[in-house]
Amino acid sequence: WINRQIKDEL
């Protein structure tokens, strides 16, 4: 699963 809108990692 990939959150395409929000990427929390730097």
Next chain:
Amino acid sequence: MNIFRLAGDISHLLAIFILLIKIWRSRSCAGISGKSQVLFGMVFLTRYLDLFTSFISVYNTVMKVIFILATLVTIYLVFFKFRATYDSNNDTFRAELLVIPIAGLAVLVNHEFSLFEILWTFSIYLESVSIMPQLYMISKTGEAETITSHYLFALGLYRGLYIVNWVWRYYTEQFYDWIAIVAGVVQTLLYCDFFYLYITKVIKGKEMSLPA
């Protein structure tokens, strides 16, 4: 957020500041690859465009802004303020040979064909190899100042800790992003040779020199 991810971020932050402090204190950027710094600048600017579109957390925003600003200051110090000390004769890695194929790869292999997603993918791929001009420069001159090797160690450790974070997230959240994982593994592997030298030489108090 988990401890590995946090430790990775702190290691990354530390690396960037070790480099800035080294340049500022010695008033010199000798031994530093300006090309690697420009590549890192491109990495941050293309990855953190989401600063303008989505708010994740204060931590996230502050770290992104610090990474961008600190890298831009480093680039300014290398190419403007302390330009006279910049060893451009040894900073000869052909960076465009990295950027152009990586831009093509990001367009071809991504999670979603959209501008922000392609730029994010480009930044992930580019980050994995951005240190190559710096490693090339060290292998060309055959030496690195101790503080430069601390910088490289912290920078290599950062992505290594992110890998542990991804393993952790896979088991605890079923989260994984194979683009980040593959690029992160490549990035960490590039440092392996250096890690070996760092542990065997620098920690024992010797200057780092590479076999010719």
